Amino acid sequence: MSVGAAELVDALRASGRHRATGVPCGHLAGPWELYDRAGDLVPAPDEGAALAIAAGWELGGTPGVVLCQNSGFGNLVNPLTSLVLACRIPVTVLMTLRGWPDPATDEQQHEVMGAATPALLRTLGVPHAVLAGGVAGPGEGVDVATLLAEADAARADGLPFVGLVPRGAIGKVGAPASLPGDGPTRSSVVAALMDRIGDALLVTTTGYLSRQAHHERDRDRTFYMQGSMGHAAAIGLGLAQAHPDERVVVLDGDGALLMHLGTGAAIGSLPLANLVHVVVDNGCYESTGAQRSTSAHLDWPALGRGLGYRRVHYADSTAEVPDVLDAAFAATGPVLCVLRTVPTPDDVHPRASSGSGLPQLTDRFRVGVRGVAQAAGGVGS
Ligand SMILES: Cc1ncc(C[n+]2csc(CCOP(=O)(O)OP(=O)(O)O)c2C)c(N)n1
Structure with a gap:
């Protein structure tokens, strides 16, 4: 039996946890939405920052809860060990379990962390419990009251607590209200990008954008980065240095x-x-349920210039997209090209890995990289 999102949030609030922060996961969409509707949610850039924000609340005497997915466990290990455990700041985390209990029932990128999450928590000495319901299976896990009692017992000892949330353990609430309707869409801008891609090496980010690029045009010179959220640009940096003569x-x-x-x-x-x-x-984390991100107030051209990109191009209307992409492809880089779109969360396509293993896709990309380098007489073997 899953717990209702409202019942869970009521219990968290009754235990004094009136704020939430984190990085969204579809399996925590209900409580995320309810804290946000009440104005009590801070979307954090990453899970480590979320833990530190919650540590700040805790230090200020107003505890909250961190909501995140175990794919972000790695991001929060540093502040978990060197801040929260070291200083004994008893932060409470609700972390969804992807790739658990059977990694074969989830996406490939969750396999390693799915099996490792409970073991890592044990190694770190962090009290934790699995929430009953969902794929935990009958008789597995504890109910919300027990979970929060364990969290409070950990707090009394100055320790953090991680409630592990299996898929389906928490009920959903309605989708975020009033998604804007007019403007460029993911599918239109990715189609426009793929029309110009030629034989460039392409790295696509975690979530729906990778799926969209695969749907528009599957190619062996595209690296579909399905996990490792936030690191596509770093891979691109490395590739651009490795192949300075290729776009x-x-x-x-x-x-x-x-x-x-x-x-x-x-x-x-x-x-x-x-x-x-x-x-x-x-403006949102579309792949996990279109929860708002913190991009709405950003001045992208100023940010791009401030970071040091040589050129910054920006479009927020359908009419501008082709010219802005053409200009970005004509300029000397590094170029930042920002295309503002309206969310279309119902337009979903299969993952690149739906018919293939991640190692096989990676090998195919390696061959794709070598192919053009060899044809041009470069280092290819
Ligand atoms: C470290 C980490 N935290 C959380 C997630 C869960 N997750 C997968 S896709 C995604 C949203 C990505 O948002 P954005 O980059 O804005 O792309 P969009 O989904 O809007 O296309 C999130 C939060 C993850 N995969 N990895």
Whole structure:
């Protein structure tokens, strides 16, 4: 039996946890939405920042809860060990379990972390419990009251607590209200990008953008980065250095870019003439349920210039997209090209890996990279 999102949030509030922060996961969409509707949610750029925000609340005497997915566990290990455990700041985390209990029933990128999550928590000495319901299976896990009692017991000892949330353990609420309706869409801007891609090397970010690029045109010179959220631009940086004579394009999301924004400063510090960094800013984390990101107030041209990109191109209307992409492809990089779109969360396509293993897709990309380098007489073997 799953717990209702409202019942869970009521219990969290009754235990004094009146604020939430984190990075969204579709399996936590209900409580995320309810805290946000009440004005009590801070979308964090990454899970480590979320833990630190909650540590700040805790230090200020107003505890909250971190909502996240175990794919972000790695992001929060540093502040978990060197801040929260070291200083004994008892932060509460609700972390969804992707790739668990049977990795074969989830996406390939979750396999390693799915099996490792409970073991890592044990190794770190972090009290944790699995919430009953969903794929935990009958008789597995504890109910919300027990979970929060364990969290409070950990708090009394100055320890953090992680409630592990299996798929389906928490009920959903309605989708975020009033998605804007007019303007460029993911499908229209990715189609326009793929029309211009030629034989460039392309790295696509986690989530729906990778799926869309695969749907528009599957190619062996596209690296579909399905996990590793926020690192597409870093892979692009590396590829652009490895192949300075080839154009390298990164297709990024606003949430992913903001997760590791510092990579933009690294790109801006380098003479990467061949790098075009395209960001599709839909104002939300569309792939996990279109929860708002924090991009709405950003001045992208100023941000791009400030990071050091040689050129910044920006479009927020359908009419501008072709010219802006043409200009980005004609310029000497590193170029930042931001396309503001309206969310279309119902337009979903299969993952690149739906018919193939991630290692096989990666090998295919390696061969694709070598192919053009060899034809041009470059280093290919
Ligand atoms: C470290 C980490 N945290 C959370 C997730 C879950 N997740 C997968 S896709 C996604 C949203 C990505 O948002 P954005 O980059 O804006 O692209 P969009 O989904 O809007 O196309 C999230 C939060 C993840 N895969 N990895």
